[in-house]
Amino acid sequence: MKAKRKIIFIIVILIAVIAIFYIHLKDSHGYTGEVEGIMEPHCAEVSGKIVKCPIELGSQIKKGDVIAVIDNTNQKYAVEQLSLNLQKAKLAVNNSKVGRGGVADNNYNAAKASYDSAVILKEKATEDYSKAKTLYEENAISEDALNSAKVAYETAVSKVADTGAQIKNISDKTAGNAAEIDVALLESQLNQQNENLQKYTIVAGCDGIVMSKNYKEGDVVSAGYNIADISSQKERYAVIYFPEDKLDCIKYNQKAVVDLGDTSVEGQIKYIDVKAQYTPKEMQSAANRNQESVRVKVLLPEKCNVNVGQKVKVQL
Incomplete structure (x- = not known):
């Protein structure tokens, strides 16, 4: 019986030594x-x-x-104001272009009426001046009368040129282009302010x-x-x-x-x-x-x- 107990004790010791050795070996390669x-x-x-x-x-x-x-009250006001200014600028674009039913159309119609009237007066002045030259050559009118007809003709020609220039200016796209530039500028500013508005809310990036x-x-x-x-x-x-x-x-x-x-x-x-x-x-x-x-x-x-x-x- 004593020999058996001795063998069991030796086996337990060996197992413990092996276990300790294994743990130490494992730990020596681990960090x-x-x-x-x-x-x-x-x-x-x-x-x-x-x-x-x-x-x-x-x-x-x-x-x-x-x-x-972060409190964004003031930034919201800035965005709203730019939005309103942008709407106003877009209306100005419509008013600056002929054919949109705005102020430009009214100005064009008035200038066209003045031009048509000037053309009629020029035609009459041209005819009167031609007759005056014929009559002067026949000694039927005085030189003063001829000069008067000439002045009336030159005035009519000048009036046609002036009213024609007015129509051209009104029809020109320069005013419309300027208004469109204003719209583009305000749109850019509004986009920037909207981007700034987003910065008042900080969100997780991951x-x-x-x-x-x-x-x-x-x-x-x-x-x-x-x-x-x-x-x-x-x-x-x-x-x-x-x-x-x-x-x-x-x-x-x-x-x-x-x-x-x-x-x-x-x-x-x-x-x-x-x-x-x-x-x-x-x-x-x-x-x-x-x-x-x-x-x-x-x-x-x-x-x-x-x-x-x-x-x-x-x-x-």
């Missing part, structure tokens, strides 16, 4: 890591008072969700977790103030400390197995620091204890279930 995310700041582009800030620290957020709303909330409802901010930081869910890394004297064993884009606790995923080495440092105590393992190490970042799959700050194990 304790911590999940880090890429912080994306969300800064105000305009100044004003925050009237809405619905986010909470640590909460999940989707791209396009509202982070904060899916992720709210890591900092620097201002709250009622605070006054200026352009450039960082309202909140979001840790992007699209780009997360397992950060480990790798022994400096073993750097020749790893390379960029090398595959790595990351143990998340309940599952494992495959990542890729995307960053290797050039400056060595002492491994932080909480990140030490048998593989890098009491050694100079460099920070190494392993890119995790986009859809893996992991949180920023979570401890993981990385096998290289």
